[in-house]
Amino acid sequence: MRIAMPHMGNLYIPFKALFQRLDIDFVVPPLNNQRTLSLGVRYSPEGMCIPFKLTLGNLIEAAELGADTLIMPGGSGICRLGYYARIQEQILHDLGYNVEMVQVGVSQRKLVGILALVKRLSNNAPWLKIISAFRFGLSKLNALDRVEQAVQKMRPVEQTGGAANQLYGQAVAAIDQADDDAALRKAEAEYIGRLHRLDKKASVRPLVVGVIGEFYVVLEPFSNLDVEVELGKLGVEVRRTTFISGWTRFSLFLNPLGVNEKDRLHKAARPYLKRDVGGEGWESVGEKVLHAGHYDGLIHLAPFTCMPEIVAQNIMSRTREDIPVLTILCDEQITKTGMLTRLEAFVDLLGRRRRAKQLVGAGCE
């Protein structure tokens, strides 16, 4: 049995750690690239969203590498995502790959479901071993996200362009290679330290932009054409609330105990949107309301034809809370130049807006 799963950001690293510790044969398909996208686009229904197309591309590339058991998220009540696995399995079978799709519930029975699945895939390894491996995977995930947060802070203020990104790449590789807790802690501490010690530009207060929107396109840099890196190059600090480690912390452990990190967002969204519309629609509206006061702008990322985000986009443009929002629809047609032009214009606008505010503030005194 060879196991594989589609990519979403660095998610393959914690899973690799988990499966390696359990001696499960886990293949990592090539990171998202043009071929992945072309394969996905060629075999997907045309009206599908980019997450479907890219994950299908990953699954095809994994099947080419001999994977026969493919893990896909599933569940009910979560936009089209719950239907992905059914269709993708059919597409793969029609292409002649003899694969089995395994669905992981991401809407209900999360922690228990994932652990039970790992137990099954590992040929009934002892629970102690599974839990220890699972915990190690989670530590890698948390370390990756903490490093990424440090990188987000450094990108706009670094003296030499690209230094933070370079370190980020090395850090990801080091975390991937760490094979015990001590090595992992050492790698994380080393790179976070090195990131903080980078030469900074003198006294800049970068513009702050929140990146919000649909989970997959926010977390998968290939699908959003590295929007965060590009914003960093323009001297903008990116903040985002969506992290995979945040999802695991709350969805797997704290939500069953009644703690919900999203309550704050839902409460903020309620005057405009009273109910969950699936996906991240509700949260997107909430983030706009909540961050209107202290961010300079928001980048709203959504896959083209994403149902929840269309609802959110329609409502977001009418809220009283006033903050510039640039919605970027991600699909296979999006080009880097087109996106850069829009980002530059948006950042110019934000800069002017901040200067105008400062002038008004100064004039009053």
Place this chain on the structure above:
Amino acid sequence: MVKIGIPRALLYYQYYPMWKSFFENLGAEVVVSPPTTQAALASGSSRVVADTCLPVKAFLGHVLALADECDYIFIPAIRSMKPKIYTCSKFLGLPDMTRAVIPGCPPILDIDIDMSKSKRKLYQAIYRLGRHFTWGPFKVRRAAVAAWQAYLDYRRMMSSQRLTSVEAIDRLSGPPAIVPVRRAGSHAVERQPEQPPPRMTIAVIGHPYIFYDELISHRIKQRLEQAGCRVLTPQMLTGDELEAATARLVGRAYWTYEEEVVGAGEHYLTGGVDGVIGLMTFGCGPDSLMMDVLKRRAAAAAAPFMSLTVEEHTSDAGIITRLEAFIDMIMIRRRARRAPQTCA
């Protein structure tokens, strides 16, 4: 009398008799917007972002047409009709979205229907809706029971007499009161004199709000009938038939309105009709997947299947050409099948 506006769009075709019965039993008057016009669609489109789906744009056009004509507008937020089978985000967000994009809209009566939750929650939701008209819980209860009965009658009428939604609505309640003006003969289905027996039977699969909306569907039903085809719709099947066919093809349904697409498609693809047309609008999330399921099923069964995607820019001529080609294809196929038999 309190006037309740019901937009003639989206779930109207599924539930209008039920809603009408409920509100009238509570002493309200129900008004329905006129059939979709180009102007209404354009006014709806102008309010939302471009990639919102066509039926929702049309819906907003209907709300705008009703805005000055009624005291309340009824827009339910239907989350699920069966446990753990949910609707598309746009149905869920419909009341909130309407409120956001049409600020001058009359107060919206919204009711959350979620059959995944307890029955008690449903009754509470119905009572909360009824309380806009009366304080008496029994009166609300009576209205709700009558409404449910009206819905069952409506469904039975369609499946037993093979009627379309529009025909059934007309028979049950007479053509609905339309505001503000009614174009003569535009809506009522004209009963034509006895026609020759149909050349072929074609099932058109798709959501009722696409199929029955003459502007969105480009009058596909009438066009097929003019070409001598008998047209069958998903509403002409019983709930059991739909459920069985869905289970056969995909197992448990994932979307609330999956049965009327996947179930009906599977039912008709396995026999009884000469061809199946899948009708969807561009940008429909659930349909993008469900039509793909049907396409694959049709390919496997070697059954004539055509998928039509309509949007604002679709032209009559384009639709006609494709329908003609489809009918020709079926005729050619039929001749080809008959030919070897005569030779033998």
